[in-house]
Amino acid sequence: MKRFPIKVILLSLFIVINLTVICTFPTSMSDNDSEEVVNNLVTFLNKNDITVSPTIIDKETKKVSSATLQNFIEDRDAFAKNILGAKKEVTKNGETYTANENQVIFDGNKFSFVPKTPVTLSETHGIDAVNASKKGKKIAAYYGFDSQNALIVSSDDNGKYHIFMTYTIENLPVFNDYMTFDITSDGLIGFSGVWFTQNSLGEYRNTKSVADALLEFSASKDKPNGKIEISDITLGYNIVDFDTSPTELQPVWRITLKDGSKYYINA
Template identity: 25%
Template structure:
């Protein structure tokens, strides 16, 4: 018998039971949300450390009941490209796997119904400053009506490349799978978008699990001995049907590691949804 593994399982089990017991008693005695004590948090961090999982962020504690949300993807098809970009220009069109590809002048557009990609190569980008490149991205978004309101923006400038990322949000929650990105350097400009054109919150709300439970789930998921550094844990929505045009997005805890991997824990059930 592997006593080291058995010991780890017992520690995890007792840690989870202690947190469950604490929250259950708190909920019975007081109607308002309860926070984990420092000792509870230290116990959780110790279990994670014993499994080579290091926290570089605080554990969120306050949560509210959340509903499912109905989402419908924005459609990017041949009609969209012809009406907004090609118009009366000459162009070449062909299929490549799931994509329909359009080539005209020094530009390329790829669509697959639910995602859009644009590429333009030109010497006009050569002498642009970083601020001019950023302005070019913004103008492209505005001119072709890609602009969205509920977004979180991330700007990255590295060398001659400027990249602006937009992540879809709804009532301050992230909607994973809704994003767009503009990237420009001295030779070319690229733009990509995949978005939910409609996000509707359902009426019924359910309690969600504590972030601590989601973090402890990493112990079960982790399969190697390499250190895992957690830089963020955040509550939001996840739609796990990559090719579907509509459906229900579920509340999840999204755990992001320092190397860029993401793990999604269902906030209703505590089940592992996906890691990437």
């Protein structure tokens, strides 16, 4: 009779137990799922060193679109001249455009406007923590960016305001389609980002449930080691390929941890 080392036996038993737990745990939720199912999910995750509040686990079925976006910038030369001032002489060196020591710089599909000194605009006058987001939207419009479907938030860093503008599809954020504007009472310090806007909406489908996304995250090799605390779960999209326009979107659940790190599970 062949004998197996005790370590092999224990490892085999551990694998069987865990497979049994995963197979017997419900892998999806319907609209009629009770709080008991959510609590069972939370308990299961806790046993795997993942803490999440039941209040952020949405049981409703969500729908997403097979939308496509197109790059806002179709002509880099024209875009740079518009930002720098169409009547000014613009020189080009590689991916850097310069006029009066102000620069527009391209890095792949990312662009940056770097003025030598703050640009004084009527939209920056009287900026404060209360109106910073509205001011940011007006500045975006001033430079020709379509901000109608944008989610805009701001933060105050001792009088320096960071305006974060994210594109949305029917109120769902496109997480990697965003711009940042830096503003003080002296004017616009600069802005940077990528900006793709809606091309088509396409067909709709139901998403993967939050429960499925959390279970997939718990089994992921990419999640951090040790105890994990989830602070937020948000449905949205990610651009698949920035080098293609129009480009497709991937619906995703964004899982944000307490330390601020973010993980994306296809929805």
